[in-house]
Amino acid sequence: MTIQFNNIIITTDNSTALTYAITTNPNPLQINTTGSISIVVSKAAPPAVQCTSLSFSINTGIAAADLTMDPSTITTSCPPNWGVTSNGDGTFTFTPNPGQGTIGPGGLAFALNTIAVNEQVGTTDLYITETLQGGTSHGSIPIPKFPPNFTVSDLIATPPNNIQPGGSVNLSWNGTAGGVYTLSYGSFSFPNLPNVYNFPVGNLQQTTTFTLTVNAEGGTLQFQRQCTVTVLSPKIDSFGIVGNPDFVQQGSTIQVYWSTESIDHCALSVNGVPMTGESNLPASSSGYPITVPTVVGDCEFTLTAFPGPSNTGGLTSSTLANVFKFNVLPNPLAIPLLVSDMSISPDSSLLCLAGCLGLYFVSTAQQKIVHTTGASFSTSPLFSADGSHMFCGISSGIFHPTYEIQVFDTSTYQAQVTPAAQARYLKLAQGSAKGSLLVAGVADSTSVGSNFAYLYTLNPANNFQLVHQVQIPQNVITDLSLNSLVANPQGDQILVCTDSNFYIYQPNSNVLSSALLNQYNFTSAIFSPGGSRYYVATAAKALILVVDAAQNQLLGTINLPSPVRSGMAPAPDGKHLYAALINGTVVRIDLDTMRVIQTFQVGTAPSLLSLNPEGKHLYVVDTIDGTGLKMPYKLWTVEIADSSN
Structure with missing residues (x-):
């Protein structure tokens, strides 16, 4: 009780x-x-x-x-x-x-x-x-x-409302004479005070209850009044970035939120530097817009909350954001070519674009075309491990085409022609490891429009002579096209994507096997930098399959806002993957969480992607209208940087 x-x-x-x-x-x-x-x-x-x-x-x-x-x-x-x-x-x-x-x-x-x-x-x-x-x-x-007419007023605190830490208060009362008035609070007691009095108390640091005790009739009577003065306990309840993004883009506008208690106003700073014009902000905000500074990596946003009108005695709370630079450079390079493949040299100095109407070498430093060939069609440009040579499949002539592999000296762009092949090379793939064999997807005839039918394994060290070959199962040849042929870095595993099937080929042992993913149709595939995983994009569904390369076991799926058009490029550290989507955007994917974390606009219909080995530049082929038939294509350069580079 x-x-x-x-x-x-x-x-x-x-x-x-x-x-x-x-x-x-x-x-x-x-x-x-x-x-x-x-x-x-x-x-x-x-x-x-x-x-x-x-x-x-x-x-x-x-x-x-x-x-x-x-x-x-x-x-x-x-x-x-x-x-x-x-x-x-x-x-x-x-x-x-x-x-x-x-x-x-x-x-x-x-x-x-x-x-x-x-x-x-x-x-x-x-x-x-x-x-x-x-x-x-x-x-x-x-x-x-x-006794009759003996009164004691309420114990009144002025100011009556909450006060700041260290503030002062005045306590007053009005009582009948003849009693002994004592004011007490905390460990303090002040006896024998006047019956009508104003009692000042300063430097209050915490909420305090004051008790006025009145004793009368020689102490046989006792009466008390109390009041409590609340000393504000200012605090920051929350502070963060709306949406809690994994990354924020350099120069973009984001919103920060905060909520406080017993705060007069707030200010914002970034990396310890006060933000201009952000020094008298409200005590709470559900979304305040700020511009991400031109820094890269961890960026610390700090909220300072001031209990009083002056900018002193502030409380602070900070939140970190990983600032990501994705800067699409202006003036894209016009490419008078229907580009079907793109590759970058190991030292990042050259891009090679292949397709209908020839082969184009682009200097990444000069942002210009430095060499072209006059071939009718070229495919799958591949650089040697040291970048001194580039080879690709070349066809010459329209009605009676001839097929060959040409090897280019990247310092002079002089081509060494290998013996003419009696087959039509559709795509080439080779690992980056020294001594890797070359695998070619080969059509069932040399005529234009022929179907994908074989995989040839060729030896680059022996003038691209045939080592062995394997035939694609006959029941799937009809109207079969080869969409993607890609090798792991070790060169001992080749991914084969067609409209209706997906295969794993081991060139050293000449073994072709199904990857058990054939409930999908596939547009492209790419290995992780170390080759432990591969990523497969589907044409009909807006997702990417993530597969363990050693076990060929599905690890998960990455849901996308739109299907992949054709291009994917993993970051060198293996943490992120870039993909060009049919909806005209490029997405950045966190491979740990398997989700899209950022979406960017690059051109109007991005298709092929190539990321330089340092992960600092992304090259994007823009097919302009998405049909692939309108020329010239555009080659965009995107500057990329985050905390890893």
Whole structure:
């Protein structure tokens, strides 16, 4: 049972359920007056309880310890559905109607009214008996009876509202002379203060309760007033970037959010430098726009929250963002060629673009075409491991084409022609490891429009002589096209993508096997930099399959906003993958979480992608309208940088 007098806790017994808040009128109670006692009964913590009865008893008589000599003048009030009985000796028992005795946090109000307070100054007791379903408990509270007209005002704090840490407050009261006034708070006590007084208190650092105690009649009477001054406890509840992105793009506009308590205003800074014009921001914001600075890697945004109007005593909270640079350079290079393949040299100095109408060498430093060939069609440009040579499949003539592999010296662009082949090379693939064999996808005839039918393994060290060959299963040859042929870095595993099938070829042992992924049709595939995984894009579905290369086991899928057009490029660190989508965008994929983390616009219909070995430049072939028939194509250069480079 907890008993409060004038909102001051007098006693607490945690073994009982109810709280009693008692006030008198007048307050303090005076002799030779008609007074009242109000009692609010509640139970703060759930669950509510069922009360059977509540009894309030007073002492009757003319002595100082008695409240009244005539209890018959007392009237009562109680909640609806409650009744009251009295035996005339000063005991009043309140009983609810059946099922109506629920007492919870809202509380119930009872009162003893029109009390004819007797003529003796002193302290009397109010006795309480509560009967609940769980049993009966008892308690009492002393109620002082002061001389006539003895008053004590409320204890008033100025300012009355919350104050900042270190702030000051003035406490004032107005009471009747003749009492001993003592103000106490914390470990401090100040006795013998005037009955009318203003008491200043400075440098408050925490919420403080002040108690004014008035003793009268030689200490036999005691009355208290209390007030609590709340010292603000400023804090930052939250601060971050809206959407919690993994990366933010350099120069882009993002939104930050924050919420605070007991804060006057806020300011923002980035990497320790105050942001211009961001020094008088509101205490909370669900989305405040800021521009990402031109830095790369970890960028620290800091919110400073000030409790007062001055920019002192601020609290700080910081959030890190990984700033990613994706800068599409202006003035793309026009390529008068229907580009079908693109490759970059190991030292990043040359791009080679192949397709209908020839072969183009592009200097990445000069951003210009430095050499072209006049072949009718070229395919699959491949650089040697040291970059000194590049070879690709070449066809010459239209009605009676001839096919060969040409090897170019990349310093002079002079071509060494290998013996003419009796087959039509569709695509070439070779690992970057020294001594890797070359694998060629070969058509079933040399005529234009012929179908993919064989894989040839050729030896570059022996003038590209045939080592062995394997035939694609006959039941899938009809209308079969070879969409992608790609080797792992070791050169011992080749991915073969067709419209309706997907194969793994091992050139060293001449073994062709299905990868058990044939519920899809495939546009392109690419290995991770180390070759432990490969990624396969499908034509009909907006996803990329992630496969363990050693076990050929599907590890997961990457959902995309649109299917891949053809180009994919893994970052050198193996953490990210870039893909050109049919919807005209380039996406950046986090390979740990297998999800798209950023989307960029590069040109209008990006197709092929090539990332330099340092991961700092992405080259994008733009087919302009997506049909692949409109020339010239455009070659865009994109500057890339994040915390890894």
